[in-house]
Amino acid sequence: MASFQAFLNEVVADHRERTQSGEMRALSPVLREHLGADPRGIAVVSEEVPAYRFVDLDVALTEIQERDEQAQLLGIGGGEQRNHHSLGELLEMAGRFQRFPVGAVDYSSLATGPQSKREAVSFGLRLFSYAGSPVAVLQRAAAPRYGNSVARMEILSAAPGVAAALIAEVHELMVLRSVLRGQVLSLGGSDFEPGIEGITFHQRPALTPDDIVLPAGLLDRVHRHVAGVARHRERLRAAGQHLKRGLLLYGPPGTGKTHTVRYLLGALPDLTVVLLSGPSIQFVSHAARMARALQPALVVLEDCDLVAENRDFSAGAQPLLFEVLEALDGLSDDADVAFLLTTNRVDVLEPALAQRPGRIDLAVEVPLPDQGARRLLLARYARGIAFSPAVLDEVATRADGMTASFIKELVRRAVLIAAEANRDATDDDLTLAVNEMLDEAQNITRSLLGTAVGGA
């Protein structure tokens, strides 16, 4: 106890000395000098932004601050405690207890693209002049550990109306300069914290139409519905036509719905894309808001049947699906936003969609490949492997009822079998692979259906 007491005394003495010697600057006088008034007498205007828009907030405030050549950026010391208090409280305590002196600015490195980062001010006080008046803005990132799930700026300005004008311009710049624009993003959360933790940027996949085997015209129709409307935006608007659109891709698992989405992302480089799949569909209203701000945009809801069956928050029946439908409907008609839903359980979704018509204006079935498509898929996935046309024909026939992903795996299996024997794949390997896989498919189906082998 005694040595701890001694230690504390030392810390306090040191602190006082450094403050008095000017080595450590107290916060209040600095603010008073900048604002021309006692900061404690000025109301703090606080504005929250979602955590995933924090980089945009940093970009916007930096740009505004840089217009003032005399601007300063300061940090606030005082350790973790800072995170528990609002700017008003910090000022109060800084004045009374000489805590929270001027300190180092905190930065954090945040993604601004699949391969780029920005050092953003995660806790820092910007002092600059705005619209002719001095303002101080405390910028802070979300800090879930301290219960702050959103980012915020806290503005001090003695002049009436200045804080509101600054907030308005910040919001404008956050949209105009958004690092999210034109990116492929997914929103993520964690199971432990409510709300969105952050965004993940994705590389745009580069697939060519040749990489996808689908019935003739299917890819074009989907592409046209998403891109054509965007391309003729002005003309459609002028003719009073709506731009908002909803697409549904449905079909059995492994037929290429996700593959088609990936192709579209590459084919539409100007679109901002928000990808939501499975549990992250709960962020659909955030995604819709983002899409509207960053249009032209595409919101992809992958495997959205999962939502239809999700009764986790069951206040009523299927509230999450309801939210999805609301988001589809909630955007104004002239928003250049496309919603693309995929499902392999259209039977689950259909009733809900049928009850509220107008949400989906193009529904496209992605079917199981027919004989010709299977043959093409084999050729595609066996490019560069010396299989004979005869065995490809035969395997295509035998794989009747199987999916594109089955065929892809089939070729890989043949190559693997050959590799085990330390040689290149031959026709026999492909035949062996198809025998094995058809057999497995049979067994799985049987066990799923619960029928014993040989019948019961």
Ligand SMILES: Nc1ncnc2c1ncn2[C@@H]1O[C@H](COP(=O)(O)OP(=O)(O)OP(=O)(O)O)[C@@H](O)[C@H]1O
């Ligand atoms: N039509 C296709 N043409 C070429 N390759 C395909 C096609 N369909 C599927 N594949 C291959 O199979 C893989 C799995 O397909 P994909 O993920 O697109 O299926 P899906 O329809 O989205 O299934 P699920 O309903 O299970 O989500 C793809 O990554 C691709 O390599």
Ligand SMILES: [Mg+2]
């Ligand atoms: Mg899929």
